Amino acid sequence: MTKLTLILSSLYLAAVGLALMFFPLQFGRGAVPADAGPKLLALLRLLGGPFLGIAVLNWLSRNAEPSDLRAVLLANIVGFGAVAANDIQGVASGEARDIAGLFLIVHLLFTLAFVAAVRWRPRTGD
Numbered sequence: 001m002t003k004l005t006l007i008l009s010s011l012y013l014a015a016v017g018l019a020l021m022f023f024p025l026q027f028g029r030g031a032v033p034a035d036a037g038p039k040l041l042a043l044l045r046l047l048g049g050p051f052l053g054i055a056v057l058n059w060l061s062r063n064a065e066p067s068d069l070r071a072v073l074l075a076n077i078v079g080f081g082a083v084a085a086n087d088i089q090g091v092a093s094g095e096a097r098d099i100a101g102l103f104l105i106v107h108l109l110f111t112l113a114f115v116a117a118v119r120w121r122p123r124t125g126d
Contacts, residue, residue: 002069002117003062009076009110010058017051020044030097054079066117073118080111 019027024044025036032040054076061072087104090096 002066005113005117006058006062010055013051013055013058017048017055020048020051073114076114077111080107080114084108084111
């Protein structure tokens with residue numbers, strides 16, 4: 001289950017990172033104005049970089065021993081959990097764009113999958 005979660009999250013994060021870098025207007029439809037200025041577009045592209053970095057980290061960690069994954073799993077819980085909390089606030093307040101409900105489900109499922117991976121990973125002497 002941990003390996004599958006790392007693979008799926010890697011693919012998802014890579015897709016989001018690439019979309020932010022190469023298609024920021026299309027990815028941000030409903031949140032980013034069609035006539036967005038170059039500074040906003042540069043900021044969106046800048047945010048794509050860390051997504052790609054975490055995607056690579058998750059991909060390269062997919063074959064690691066479960067006992068060696070604690071930091072990667074906890075970082076993913078924090079990242080996906082924070083984004084899911086933001087999605088919940090946006091959906092509950094009505095301030096988020098329509099597609100936010102779908103992203104909320106995806107982010108919450110990734111958070112729960114990483115929590116499960118931490119909870120059921122083999123214990124070591126740490």
